[in-house]
Amino acid sequence: MSKKKIKRPQQYKRPQERTFKDWWQAQSGITRKRIVWGCAAILAVIVLLLVYYFAIYDDGSIKVRDNALVDVQENWLVGQRSSGKNSTYYHFADVSTPEGYTPAGSALATELQQTFSFEKDNITVSVNPVNGSVDEVADSVYSRIGAFVGENGSVGTLSEYQSKLGACKYFIYTTAYTLEDGSDYFSKSLVLYAPSSFKDGCILISVASQEDLAEDAMLTEAITALDAVTLPAGK
DSSP: OOOOOOOOOOOOOOOOOOOHHHHHHHSOHHHHHHHHHHHHHHHHHHHHHHHIIIIIOOOSBOOEETTEESSOOTTEEEEEOSOOSSOSEEEEEEEOOOTTOEEEEEEEOTTSOEEEEEEETTEEEEEEEEESOHHHHHHHHHHHHHHHHGGGEEEOOOEEEEETTEEEEEEEEEEEEEOTTSOEEEEEEEEEEEEOSSTTEEEEEEEEESSOOOHHHHHHHHHHHHHTEEOOTTO
8 A cells, every 4th residue: 555645835935025225126217217306306395494494584583692682672572472483582562651651660581571661650550571362361360360369359350442453351450458567558450461463472561550540540541551562563
């Protein structure tokens, strides 16, 4: 009786992976040239974009050197924004002295913000840059001001005002308490947020007085200060 031969399955051979070199050599000469030209064109576009962004493009930010703002004029309201290429400091507006007021301060703060303060009789008006839109900042501050004034103060309603710069929001709050020497302290403030040159930045007009002025009177003082604010040309 003859023995049958057992057929064993052939051993599996893993196909050889095709390398980039093999693929490249399989291409025709014309195809290779087209691929090289296409890659060179893409690289050229990337280089041009980088040169434009870092050497030519100007996003309007103010440069900072040795922890100081560079080439800033005295009447510029300067503050921070949430974005920027060279720095985060920007020219928000031009500020002149409001009618009837005298300058009380204009300085570069430690945060590299240029702000302004003016005085008239018993009233102080301040102009400050704020990072954030009018709605964002006004709504946020108003929701927290109650905790700030506490039991010794009161907060008015959040109202709107249409100015030459656009839609503004403002409110009034008061603080009153007794000092250690037994004397009484009272302060009434109005804060108004107005649009600036940027959607993510606004201008704060703050009016403070130790007299119990009517709301209309305080709003008038805020409008007087706001009339002295001008947005930069072209923004």
